[in-house]
Amino acid sequence: MRSRKPPSQAAPASLTAASPSSRNWKRLLALVVVLVVCGLAWVAWSVLRPDPLQPAREALDRRDFQTAMTFLSASLNENPDDTEANLLAAQTARRAGDFAVAFERLKISERKSGRTEPLTQEYSLIKVQQGDAAEADAQFVRHIDRPELAETPLVMEAYLEGRLRVLAPRSDSEMNAQKAEVAGVAKLHRAVDLWLRLRTGKADTVQGLVWRGRIQVFENEHTKGIASLREALELDPNHFEARWHLAMAVAQDSPPEAARHLETLLAREPESYLIRFGLARTYRMLGRTQDSQRLLTELRAARPNDPSVLLELANLALDAGKVEEATPLVTRMLELAPDALPVILTASRYHQLANHPDEAERYRKRAESMLADQQKKLESSPTQP
Numbered sequence: 416m417r418s419r420k421p422p423s424q425a426a427p428a429s430l431t432a433a434s435p436s437s438r439n440w441k442r443l444l445a446l447v448v449v450l451v452v453c454g455l456a457w458v459a460w461s462v463l464r465p466d467p468l469q470p471a472r473e474a475l476d477r478r479d480f481q482t483a484m485t486f487l488s489a490s491l492n493e494n495p496d497d498t499e500a501n502l503l504a505a506q507t508a509r510r511a512g513d514f515a516v517a518f519e520r521l522k523i524s525e526r527k528s529g530r531t532e533p534l535t536q537e538y539s540l541i542k543v544q545q546g547d548a549a550e551a552d553a554q555f556v557r558h559i560d561r562p563e564l565a566e567t568p569l570v571m572e573a574y575l576e577g578r579l580r581v582l583a584p585r586s587d588s589e590m591n592a593q594k595a596e597v598a599g600v601a602k603l604h605r606a607v608d609l610w611l612r613l614r615t616g617k618a619d620t621v622q623g624l625v626w627r628g629r630i631q632v633f634e635n636e637h638t639k640g641i642a643s644l645r646e647a648l649e650l651d652p653n654h655f656e657a658r659w660h661l662a663m664a665v666a667q668d669s670p671p672e673a674a675r676h677l678e679t680l681l682a683r684e685p686e687s688y689l690i691r692f693g694l695a696r697t698y699r700m701l702g703r704t705q706d707s708q709r710l711l712t713e714l715r716a717a718r719p720n721d722p723s724v725l726l727e728l729a730n731l732a733l734d735a736g737k738v739e740e741a742t743p744l745v746t747r748m749l750e751l752a753p754d755a756l757p758v759i760l761t762a763s764r765y766h767q768l769a770n771h772p773d774e775a776e777r778y779r780k781r782a783e784s785m786l787a788d789q790q791k792k793l794e795s796s797p798t799q800p
Contacts, residue, residue, distance in 0.1 A: 468500060471507070478618040480511035498528045502537065509541050510572065517541055536566060543573040546581040559605060568613045571606045575626050578603060583633045603630045621651045625660060632664050640664055655680065662693065670700040688714065692723065699731055707731055722752040729761055738769045756785050 466472070467490055474483035487504040491497060505520035518541065525534055542550040551574050558570040582599070607630065611623040624647035631640030641664050647657040662676035677694040684690060695710035708731060714724045725748040732741035745765045752758045763778035 480507055483507045496527050498524050505537055514541055540573040544577045546577045551577050562613055571610045574606050600634050621647045621654050625656050629660055670697050673697045696727055722748050741765055
């Protein structure tokens, strides 16, 4: 007979099923793994995800403030309380000269995060760029010998814009003892030199050369200033400021070149009052009286009490020997700007042509006295920084 196999015995419970504690441990381990993976994924995403403000930063690198603000506005429409975006928008607006928008964005950031150090700095730079001399000097001293600070280049930018806004508001502004001393001009040179050393991109280099040219023209170094402005325009033929300041710098010695630059600018901004006035004055110097008359008539219709326009119209009439036509123009400009040297000189010329020798002599002597006072102030200005 065959022997019967003994019935198989049941395996111990520990070999057929995990204990409850073992199952819980495995579940916990799986949960930890999932959390770690999710955490790593989040860190990777935070590091590698596209910066939503990157397009604005790239536009700022090109000094394209308008495009940068367009990107920032779009970002803030989606997240109006974004502190970083609001601060960058404030900085962009301030650099573009739109101080109202800059203040608005800073206030939004301040309501959200309080008065942080970056906000305090930006409030200060608004004052600097608006022309606050005390604030400008404080920022200059704090940063001129600290190129390693991230904010130093933008401090130099605000300093240059603000000081030139006060010292040389017009392209033909020149240094005199009332507005600046040699030490002040030396600071401007130090600021622009540091800017050019720290900001080597094309757009920033061009801007630095424009500042340098403006400073050189302001301190009566016209040849050097024109060379700096030409260098800037060669690097970027589309740079508005470079072409405008170059046109103004060469207007006296080379009106044809000035006219070419201004015509190029007018094609870009046909409604610009400033460009049209500059071109009208340049056309008068070139003897293009009809073109000058047309532009000046349009400008007078827009601003009937602008002394500069009245002055150009008066000189245009006097150039043609039309004394009667010049009479109301001279009368009005003397009412509006009785102490302006160009007005006094034109008044003397008018009375000479009108056969009023006593009045002509009176205005001539007054002009000579004003010129002598200016020369004394220049000679008495400091010569050491």
